[in-house]
Amino acid sequence: MKGNGKQSVEKTSVTRIQRGLEDRAGWWDALLDRPVLWAVIAIIGCTWLMLPKAGIGPPDWQPGDVASFDLVIPYDSTLPDEAATETARQEARAAVIPVYDLEPRLRIELENELRILFAACRDRMGTTGDEVADLAAITDLRATESVMRILDSSSCSDRLEEVLVEVVDGVFRDRIVDDRRGLEHRGEKGIALRDLSTGRERTVRLDELSEAVDLRSGLEQVLQARLLEQPAVARRWIAPVVDFLEANLGPNLVFSRGETTQRQRAAAEGVVPRSRGLRRGQVLIRRGDTVTDEVADTLRVFREQRRDIASTARVAGIALLVGLMLAGWWPVLLWFGGPLEAKRRLSMIYILVLLFTLSVRLGWFIANAVAFNAQGQAMSTAEAYLWGLPFAAGPVTVLVLLGMQPALLFAVCGAGVAGVLLGGDFSVAVYALASGVVGTLAAERSEDRISLSRVGLLVGAANVVVLLILELYLELPDPPGTVGLSAIFAFVGGPISVGVVSFLLPALESAFGITTDTRLLELSNQNLPLLKRLSLEAPGTYQHSLSVSNLVEAGADAVGANALLLRVCAYYHDVGKLVKPEYFVENQRNGNPHDALLPSMSALVIQSHVKEGLELAREAKLPLPIRQAIATHHGTKLIRYFFNKAQERSGEEKSAVRESDYRYQGPRPHTKELGILLLADAVEAAARTLDNPTPTKVQAMISKIFSNALEDDQLDECELTFSELDKVASAFLWVLTNMYHHRIDYPGFDFNRRQEARDSGPHKVGEKAVQTGG
Structure with missing residues (x-):
């Protein structure tokens, strides 16, 4: 009977997963597991974005037209001087003696x-x-x-x-x-x-x-x-x-x-083409002036340069650079995680690199568009707006999603991308690197998005300092007005970077199935509506969840699991009891309503708190890991008290009672964290039934809970080893021993005296069973 019930549960595990969890779309998961595909997409996209075609095109003014605005050169430019080149060629031909x-x-x-x-x-x-x-x-x-x-x-x-x-x-x-x-x-x-x-x-x-x-x-x-x-x-x-x-x-x-x-022909061909330099900030033509042949020719050359198709060698060079940069991520991510985890993270990095490159290109396009249409020398310089680009957004995003080391590597890669994309400018690469590194280091200890906003101010201040250092060291010939405007945009670039991170994080967390530490810390706030309701409407469950959080945190630290994730999952794992809190012993004050129900109905009520917890989690938009914790914190365990009670009521027809009807619908835990939570939930509930929780009794109880879970195959799908189970058990014992340590008696008070009615109450046995099961 028991075997048949377990087999039935196993056959329907996939159905339960689909029914219990709103998992991400399967096709998207399949795509994220194909890093080579994303690498190809990133190489093609980044190469196209990094080709030298920055900015917005100049106006198509012809000789004789009247300039409608001051046209200021937005960046240092070198244009071919055809007239000077032809003069030099004529001189070279003339210099050839017959x-x-x-x-x-x-x-x-x-x-x-x-x-x-x-x-x-x-x-x-x-x-x-x-x-x-x-x-x-x-x-x-x-x-x-x-x-x-x-x-x-x-x-x-x-x-x-x-x-x-x-x-x-x-x-x-x-x-x-x-x-x-x-x-x-x-x-x-x-x-x-x-x-x-x-x-x-x-x-x-x-x-x-x-x-x-x-x-x-x-x-x-x-x-x-x-x-x-x-x-x-x-x-x-x-x-x-x-x-x-x-x-x-x-x-x-x-x-x-x-x-x-x-x-003469060879001499003319040997002449180096002459060029003329245009300095950024230089006024090419004033508003209201007539466009001359020279101005029209300059604008024409600008447009032709932008229409030129990049050479095959340049395209190949940029593609090779991007390919080597992306390939370098594989050993890094493999070092910080296993092969399966590295594949998903690689896809994530490649997508983020492409998004970062797109954001820099878009920002530079907007900067040029504004500069070409702005009034005044300072406002007409595209480089002034360049310093406001969110160079720190990429590294800070990677920090929140993947950690410090990948974020610092991303800062280096982002600096290289920015330098190549913006014309091979060394100063831009240094600025982007400094902004990314400062942002990463400053955001490492941010616990929520409010503290993350303070990081934006720090990044902005660092941007201004780096900009001034570059201006002085490289002796950039910028007028004071342009430098001042550049400093303003450099400072604004810090908050803009943090704003971009805050805006993108929820979407990225959802797309990649990652719950960041920042998000977990926000969810751990006990004043959030769901936890507040739990503390007021189901205070016993709330205290049980707090105790479980202490256990799982200690267990996670013992085996190197995600302690923060487990602590937050423990807070929410029993939120489904909010629907019928009085049916769970920790919340009962005036009798046990299960006494009036058939065992089968009581089992349905107990089972339903998982499904109802998932519904509440979906309404609260809790992330996937927490929903998985709610769905798996009982696995497919048997609600033994009501199963035994049903068999007793059936008399000799015990075979009519199906074990599968008295099991939780699962699924079973499939990660270390979920396995630890299942064990902690059962251990904390059983610990409350001990009359005299001495270390020996607690240790025996923990051993029995762990043995039952193993015998019932509840840990078959998770990654916990026997060695790790021993470490988790030791961590649980340490927490519970300290939680139930002996205190001296207070003179004149007898806290051990119990009311006779409570000792003999009909719900006491049921309380222990339900407590153990729920």
């Missing part, structure tokens, strides 16, 4: 052709005139009939040959150019003379080329002058010989337009 190619082979080839001509001529002396004329075909020289007659009449003399070779050599050595005027124009700073035969290059000044001959206009005169100096050349021969040489000479100093252009 390249001229020197071709020595022309002289050598022409001299060889002349010698071949004269040699052939001497071989054919005495031939006919037609044959002499055909000598020109032997070479590539362009020779007229007059020249060939001169050769014939001179008998192709060696002297004439040497004169012509000498003239050609002299003219080539002085250099022949195709455009003397172009050389003088291009080579004002000299030329780069490149010898094509050797590949060598040297710079030549223009005065070194004073003898260079212009192929078009000066060559004829130079040749005539040189021939006139030669006695071997008759005067009548000069004109034909000049024509002959001029026809066969070409420029040996040639302007290399392609090479020069290539060098």
Whole structure:
């Protein structure tokens, strides 16, 4: 019978959990158990938010428009100066000296052709005139009939040959150019003379080329002058010989337009783009002034910069930075909790990092929007509003939810995020780190949201000090008005951070299923409506709850469980008795109403205080851990007194009494804290039945309660080990021994005398049973 009842209870445990608790949605729990998914979401979201596109866009004013407000540069900016860059490129191109190619082979080839001509001529002396004329075909020289007659009449003399070779050599050595005027124009700073035969290059000044001959206009005169100096050349021969040489000479100093252009292009490309700096606070244009081309161009560049898509390298760099930052949380959280707990906490951290990044981005956007539309230099500086961003909100939130060490690590991560997001500003990173660390340290001892508000004032004061230190150390060129406004916003940033924490905490507690110490301390206030009602309407239950709180706190300290959570759970675990307080022995004053009820009805009344406690907890919006404590503080234990009474009334039909009808509906406790509460509730109730609670009797009673719970499988699902159970039992014994310690008798008073009516009252046995069960 007993086994069947227990099996029935186990089969319906899931149903009881669903019926007894308003647990968070299953899909959300499943998502929180997937930290990799949240890591991917956080990396994508943070990378997009951290790309350099901060602030609100400048107005789209065109040249000729009238400025509708003072436009002040909100932050230090460096804009490309296209005009200056183009000027520098032109100067670089102009600085490139022209390249001229020197071709020595022309002289050598022409001299060889002349010698071949004269040699052939001497071989054919005495031939006919037609044959002499055909000598020109032997070479590539362009020779007229007059020249060939001169050769014939001179008998192709060696002297004439040497004169012509000498003239050609002299003219080539002085250099022949195709455009003397172009050389003088291009080579004002000299030329780069490149010898094509050797590949060598040297710079030549223009005065070194004073003898260079212009192929078009000066060559004829130079040749005539040189021939006139030669006695071997008759005067009548000069004109034909000049024509002959001029026809066969070409420029040996040639302007290399392609090479020069290539060098000019390379010089222009090597120019570093020029930029112009705009200092924050600088007035770009006053209200009512006409927009000039320069102002319109500046605004256009601002807009183009903001529309630029971030490079792949920058996106990858930011994503890698965020990924490494998030990956670093795993060993930290694993150190402070087990793998299962670390997974849930990782998801929480990743969500908080994303929310923190979003808040900084949103704050910076608003700061720029206000700055672009504000009047006055100080109010038009976005950095002045930047110092008011709630940098401490993230670390303080993590402190309340997870503790000191994760909060300090979050402050470091938040500083890095803020620094990168706001343009890699070192001062912003230092400021955000200091604000987060001060907020974390100051909020560590806050016990409620009122004391948390005082933390905001301390953070604000620290913000102002850090801001002034940065202004002095970095020698920031801010005018006094801007510094004063920045200090005001820095101070306001402290209360704003605390306000954000206070606003978000309830939602975060609900979303993550976490009951913070701050929330627990608030719930421990004995003047709260539910506890106040308990003290007035069910004073015996109230005192029982206080005694249980002492037991569970000692037990939790013994095994490292959450003592604060257990103490608050003990306060509320029996609030369901408010519905029918007189049916529970600790509140009975004038008889026992169970005497008039069937055992089955009495069992239903006793069982119902769990369900009714859950209803009251839901109405009071008590957090999930407290509701779990209410639902599990009896587990699926048997209400033995009424079960035995029902069997007695059934006579020989004891099998008709189902054990499952006399068991609590559960579920059984599934954590250390809930297991300790179940044991403490039973121990405190049983302790009150001891006539003479000596340490030996108390120890025996505790051992029996613990043994019964183990035999009844009530602790199978919780995390308590046998070693921890021994520590909890020792802690309970210490508390109860001190609670029921012996006192000396007061002379003239007999406190042990009892009224006979009470000793023989019909409800006494039932009282002990109900007390033990409830």
